[in-house]
Amino acid sequence: MFEDPKFKKYLEYLSLGGEIAVAFSTPILVGYFFDVKFETSPWGVLSGVLLGILLMIGIFVRLIKNVSKN
16 A cells, blocks of 8 residues: 555645645744733744745745656
8 A cells, every 4th residue: 555656646745735734834823822921912923924934935945856856
């Protein structure tokens, strides 16, 4: 089952979706909790959004490198 090339591709794209979701949502949630704890609204969330965007750019760069390599 894990040796099937179609299944490997499926898992690769499934993990990519999860990676994108975690990379974007985690910094925003951390920024939100930082804002609530230290009353710095909206700077924690905005910093989280910026960090999430940077992480997503890194993921897409890695994806482009992998696609161009194959």
